[in-house]
Amino acid sequence: MNRSEDFFNHIKEGNTNKGDYITLGSAMLDGETIKDAYVNVPLKTMNRHGLIAGATGTGKTKTLQVLAENLSEKGVPVILMDIKGDLSGLAQPSSGHEKIDERHEKIGLPFNPKSFPVEVLTLSEQDGVRLRATVSEFGPVLISRILDLSETQSGVVAVIFKYCDDNKLPLLDLKDFKKVLQYATQEGKKEFTEAYGRISTASTGAILRKIVELEQQGAALFFGETSFEVDDLLRVDDNGRGYINIIRLTDIQDRPKLFSTFMLSLLAEIYSTFPEQGDSGRPELIMFIDEAHLIFNEASKALLNQIESIVKLIRSKGVGLYFVTQNPTDVPENVLGQLGLKVQHALRAFTAKDRKAIKLTAQNYPDTEYYDTADVLTSLGIGEALVSALNEKGKPTPLAATMMRAPMSRMDILTESELGSLLSKSKLVRKYNQEIDRESAYELLNKKIDVAEAEEAKEKARKEKEALKKAETKQRTRRASTRQNPIIKVLSSPTVIRSVLGILTKMLK
Structure with missing residues (x-):
């Protein structure tokens, strides 16, 4: 048996394929594709997370597209974070190309152009299904972590949420949150102190500044109603294919705080809402986070x-x-250690730091007698990758340099008219794109303050009226008292007055 045949058997044995699986492509040895030596990923282990990495232009986005397509075909819904804006083409079939035909001939797979069920969502004012969540849904712990608050400030946030719960004040958007913070140290200071203890103006001021920072990144559009229900991410079409939910994020690359906030809220909501699945043999939902460094680089330790x-x-x-x-x-080690599937496209070694990083990356993959992993990492072509997955028993499959299959859908974006047509048919656009600003903490506290101010003005007027009445009474009492004094009575009598005037007249003569 020659080296190629031995390698072919090595790959086949590693991919037992007892259950449902996704074929990524065919294995390569010494720069040549071994036809029909398919590199498969069991559907059962795709909830074990994964990594798609590689230098710019090496094919990461196309790999993401291939995985999303095949998951959709298996009835598994997908979420894609589209930061570069180049994934909407999944809604249209590939136009094909002779290069694609050549690639698939080498792999040993037929190429069938297809479109897939797509839903376009957005965090901002871009066209798409609006994603929103209320402040209450975040809760005090998550809000505190997003704002990177100190322990004391987090305690204040907990008190604010408790006050709103006790007084039935809905915390829907950021203006609600800011209003309650201001009320706690101004108009409602006495009320808060009596019920929850004194709240420092320094703490509320610091929290307000953090909220303003978040608002400057566009968070005001995200917090509010109608809240997005994560169950709507689990839809399948009439043919049993999972929907590919593309979240348009092209305009928030310079707003990592908002990106992190959205990601964490979405994951937290999914975790708290979805039931425990156990060992079902297939994932419920797969999420691809493109440009993942945007989450980790700007995230606080909490x-x-x-x-x-x-x-x-x-x-x-x-x-x-x-x-x-x-x-x-770019991914923290504690997270990297949790990832079962690794698809590593080519890395470039331009500097000593790059070469060191390549050696470290090579150590993350299983040892193999067929490759010098560090060398292969720098010699992979476009659309080629080192792949290591987990088999049905959770063990790593053989490491394989792989020629990746081409996407079945368009490798380009939708036109404006195509996007408009897609959104016009969307049931979720009609469900979520109506903005609601119902009566909440902001309006209710303003009413409470107005009532209190009216009561205060009324009380002030009453006191002023009472004071005036008291003064008038006092004056009348004084006049009455003067009239009743016998000495004053005699001196002010007509007889005495005439006598005094008579004396004065004689003196003047």
């Missing part, structure tokens, strides 16, 4: 800890998270 906890726990809900980034070192 936020990172929260993300790490959710990554560890959410797979029991049947949810898989896939981080897409240029270098594996």
